[in-house]
Amino acid sequence: MNTALSLAEILARPDVWRADRLAGAALPAFSVVPSGFSALDAELPGGGWARGTLAEVLVDDVGLGECALLMPVLGKMREESKWSLLVAPPHLLNGPAWAACNIDLARLAVVSPRRPRDALWAAEQALSSGALGTLLCWATDIDARQVRRLEVAVAGSRTLAFLFRPARARVESSAAPLRLLLSAGGHGMLGVDLLKRRGPPCSRTLHLDLPRPLQWREDYEPAVACTPSAAPCARSQRPLACV
Amino acid sequence: MLLPALTLIARNPAREAAALHTLACWAGGLTPRISLTPDTLLLEIGGCLRLFGGLDKLVAAAQDGVHAQGFTLALAAAPTPMGAQWLARAGSARLCPDGESMRRHLEALPIALLPDKAAAALACFGVRTLGDVRRLPGAALARRIGMETLQLVARAFGEIPDPRADFVFPEQFALPLQLPASVDSAAALLFAARRLTSALAGWLAARQAGVREISLHLQHRQAETVLLLQFVDLTADGGRFERILRERLESLSLKAPVQSLRLQATNVAALAGWNRALFDDAHAEHDAIGALLERLSARLGERQVYRVSAHDDHRPEHATRHAAPFAKSAPGGPVPFPRPLWLLDQPQALADVDGRPWRQGPLKLLAGPERIESGWWDGGEMGSKTGEEMNEEADRKATGDIRRDYFIALSATSCWLWIYRECRTPGGWYVHGFFS
Structure with a gap:
C-alpha cells in the first residue's frame, strides 16, 4: 500500500513523465509559452515551448521559414519586457523586417563573434546569467558535450533557448530534450518532424502554415520533380534515424 | 644581523x-x-x-x-x-x-x-x-x-565640541597609483587596480553618479598603455568595474613592465534614483542584462555585441543600423513592402540559365519587380557619424548609387529568397536576402 502511494506521488511530480504520454501536463502555465501554431502546440510537451529547456532546430537551408517559426515567441517577449539575444546569426539582420514582425528591437541584442568557439562561450554565459527571455544560437559545428553544457546552463532558468544546427546532426545523440527537423512542407508550408520530445515518438510530419511574404498560390509550387537539384538528393541519401 | x-x-x-x-x-x-x-x-x-x-x-x-x-x-x-x-x-x-x-x-x-x-x-x-x-x-x-x-x-571625552573639516570629494576622478615594484603580469595588475576601482565606486556613490566609460592608464617606463572600459549603461557598481577589467586584462599582453596606474572616469553623469518595488525585479533584471552584454563585449569586442535598429532609408543596406545595446535610437517607419529577415553581407551572384536566375535549380519569381534606385549622395563616401550609433558597418557598405529590380523568388528547395536584377551594366542576377 505504501509503495503504491509513493509511486502515485512520484508520478504526480511535474518532472516525471510516462513515456506513452506527453510530459509537462502538470507544468504551471507560466513556464510554457505557446508557439503560436496550434498544430505544433498540440504535439509539444506542456502545450508550447517550455522555459528552461533547450530546443534544437535542425535545418539546412536558409529561407525555409525557420525564423518565422519562432517569431510568435520572440514577439511575446515584448509583452513580457524580456530581452532576446541572437548568438552568431547566419547573416545580417534586416532591422525593418524584424520590426515588422512585432519584435522589440530595443530589447534584441546580437552577438556575432569572430570564432565559433566564442559563440558557444557567449551562449553559455547568456544562459547561465538567467537574464534573458529568449536565446537563439546558430552553431554549425557543435559536439554532444557542448550541447550538454548549454542544456545544463539553461536548466533552472526561465530562458527559452533554441539552438540551430545543420540537419546532418539528426544522427548524432543530443542532450536537448526537444529536437525538431525542419523541411519544406509543400504548398508553402513548413514541415516539422519532432525527432525527440518528452513523450511518445511523433511519427507524422507537422505542416505549419507560416506567415509568408506573399499569400500562397498553387502555381507557386516549385517544379522539383523535373529539375533534380542537389539538396533533395542529399536528403534522400541521408541515413534514417539511428538510436 | x-x-x-x-x-x-x-x-x-x-x-x-x-x-x-x-x-x-x-x-x-x-x-x-x-x-x-x-x-x-x-x-x-x-x-x-x-x-x-x-x-x-x-x-x-x-x-x-x-x-x-x-x-x-x-x-x-x-x-x-x-x-x-x-x-x-x-x-x-x-x-x-x-x-x-x-x-x-x-x-x-x-x-x-x-x-x-x-x-x-x-x-x-x-x-x-x-x-x-x-x-x-x-x-x-x-x-x-x-x-x-x-x-x-x-x-x-566629548566635553567641548570638536568640529572637523569635511573631506571634499574631487570634482573629477583621476587617481594615480604608484606600484611598489614594476609589474609584468596582468593578473597582479588586477589586484592593484582594485584599489582604484573601489575608490571610484565610493566616489560615485558619494556623488550619486554613474559612469559610462573609464580609462585605466598603465604607465611603463617609456610609454603608456590605455585600456578603455565602456559600460552599456550608467553604473556605479564596483563589481562590474572589476569584472570588465579582469576580462580586458586577461586578454592583454603587456609590452613592458608597468610602473604605475592611473584610473580616470571620463564619462560621468548623475544616476537617476529608482524606487525599489516589492515584487517587481525589473531593475535587477536590467542590471543583469547590462552586466551580461558588457561581459560579452569585453571578451569578444565592442563591435561584436550590438543591437539593430530600423532606419529610414530605401536602400536595404542602409535600412539597418547597429547601435550600442543601451543607446537610444529613433525607430524607422514601417516599410510597405515585404522585406527579408536576413540580408547577405555582400549580394551573391546567381547563375543565369536562359535569362532566368538559377540557384540549385531555377528560381520562380513570385512578385516584383520592385525598383530600388539612386543614392548618389553617398557614392563611395563615408556616411555621416551620428552620436552613439555605430555606423562603421554601414559605412563599409556605402553602396552609393544603385539601380536594382527586386523580386521575391522561390527556389526549387522551397526557400524564399529576395533577389534582384542589376539594371546597370553588366547586369546579372543577385541574391540579397532570405525570408526565413
Missing part, C-alpha cells in the same frame, strides 16, 4: 597620503561625511547605521572593503572623533556605541597618545593613563602641561 633577509623601506609620507586619499574616495560608498587627518580617516557613521543594518554590519563592510584593497586596518568607533581616533591608534579595535563605554575605554588608554612634550611631563608626575590625567585638578594641570593638551582630552 638578526634577520639578514629583511629589506628596509623608508616611510614615504607622500604615498601614505595618496593611499589615504584613495581610501577616502572609497569610503564615499559608506558615508557621505568623511574627514581626513594626516594619519587617520574619520567617517561620520551616525547617519547611515540604519542603512547598513547596525554598527556591526557597517564595521564588517568597512573591514572587508579595506582588506580587499590589500590594506591592514586599525579601527575603532566612538561618539567623538578624537575618541575614535585615539582608540584606533591604540589598536584596541573598540566599538563604543555610547559615551559611557567610550569613557571607560578611553580612561584605560596610555598617555603616549598625547603630544610628546605633555606626555613626558605627565610621565614625570607618575601619570600613566588618560584616566589618571582626568583625576588631576584641571586648572593646575593646565598651567603645567599647557591648555592645548587638556583641550584635546576634553574633546575626546
